[in-house]
Amino acid sequence: MNLPDPVVHTSGAVEVAPDVLVIPNEHVGLVPNIGIIGGTEAVLVVDTGLGHTNASAVRAFAEEVARGRRVHLTTTHFHPEHAFGASVFEHYVVNRAQAEDLRRKGSGYLEMFRGFGGAVAQRLADVEVPVPDEVADGVHALDLGGRTVVLRPTGRGHTLGDQVVEVPDAGVLFTGDLAETGQFAIFPWFPPHDTDVSGLAWIAVLDGLIAREPRVVVPGHGSVGGVEVVRGVRDYLGELRDETWRRRDSAAGLEEIVAEVRAVLVERHPEWTGREWIEPGVGCLCAEQPPFDGVLDSFSVD
Numbered sequence: 001m002n003l004p005d006p007v008v009h010t011s012g013a014v015e016v017a018p019d020v021l022v023i024p025n026e027h028v029g030l031v032p033n034i035g036i037i038g039g040t041e042a043v044l045v046v047d048t049g050l051g052h053t054n055a056s057a058v059r060a061f062a063e064e065v066a067r068g069r070r071v072h073l074t075t076t077h078f079h080p081e082h083a084f085g086a087s088v089f090e091h092y093v094v095n096r097a098q099a100e101d102l103r104r105k106g107s108g109y110l111e112m113f114r115g116f117g118g119a120v121a122q123r124l125a126d127v128e129v130p131v132p133d134e135v136a137d138g139v140h141a142l143d144l145g146g147r148t149v150v151l152r153p154t155g156r157g158h159t160l161g162d163q164v165v166e167v168p169d170a171g172v173l174f175t176g177d178l179a180e181t182g183q184f185a186i187f188p189w190f191p192p193h194d195t196d197v198s199g200l201a202w203i204a205v206l207d208g209l210i211a212r213e214p215r216v217v218v219p220g221h222g223s224v225g226g227v228e229v230v231r232g233v234r235d236y237l238g239e240l241r242d243e244t245w246r247r248r249d250s251a252a253g254l255e256e257i258v259a260e261v262r263a264v265l266v267e268r269h270p271e272w273t274g275r276e277w278i279e280p281g282v283g284c285l286c287a288e289q290p291p292f293d294g295v296l297d298s299f300s301v302d
């Protein structure tokens with residue numbers, strides 16, 4: 001597999017709200033959008049990029065922004081391009097489910113990503129699965145001094161440990177891979193090794209985020225926008241669910257269902273990348289049964 005070098009370019013950082021910066025992924029695969037959120041006493045970095053070199057560049061840039069303020073790190077979920085540079089930071093805080101994801105599945109994902117070879121493997125050559133310095137239970141309010149940032153676990157969606165990061169005074173929301181723009185939603189559905197993703201729960205999570213009416217949405221990958229970013233992903237997941245369920249009880253096999261659903265969705269979204277994620281999305285939703293009866297307590301806590 002010949003993937004481009006997933007390098008984070010801190011020079012491209014843009015301010016999306018007062019003292020809220022985004023280092024954009026510039027539409028490069030395995031490069032996330034990275035946030036830097038400032039208060040009067042501390043700065044919070046959201047996601048690291050893949051490996052120690054990227055994370056060190058992000059930390060150096062954050063320290064320039066901080067000018068003596070303390071630098072904290074959180075990650076939106078445990079996948080390597082978002083979290084596997086965390087060891088270069090001094091204070092890394094995540095929710096309990098994400099810490100458990102790192103513990104249970106981190107080594108498997110590290111080996112899977114190393115298997116991509118090339119620049120990706122090189123950036124992970126000296127990486128070990130990170131261990132958080134602080135594990136928070138439930139919704140965690142982090143006081144940066146004059147600004148409180150909310151680390152809000154969403155429950156099962158893209159992963160079990162998904163966490164959005166809210167900057168309430170600025171109306172900014174970091175979604176991680178619960179939302180992306182310009183591509184089909186990433187379904188890490190790899191049975192029997194990893195089947196934690198839930199299309200139905202994911203839709204419910206996005207409904208909860210839409211109801212919060214963020215002004216600025218920073219997706220895990222792709223362009224920054226408004227609440228329409230979340231609505232767009234929610235609409236697509238609804239399409240994927242409906243097209244899959246329309247066929248899954250027929251005599252067609254999974255391969256035929258995937259081909260039909262793929263054809264429909266590619267015709268509707270011909271400009272989107274990541275068509276390889278349609279197949280695992282269909283597989284996930286074929287295995288799920290309505291209605292979703294999960295409890296999204298984190299959206300009722302302020």
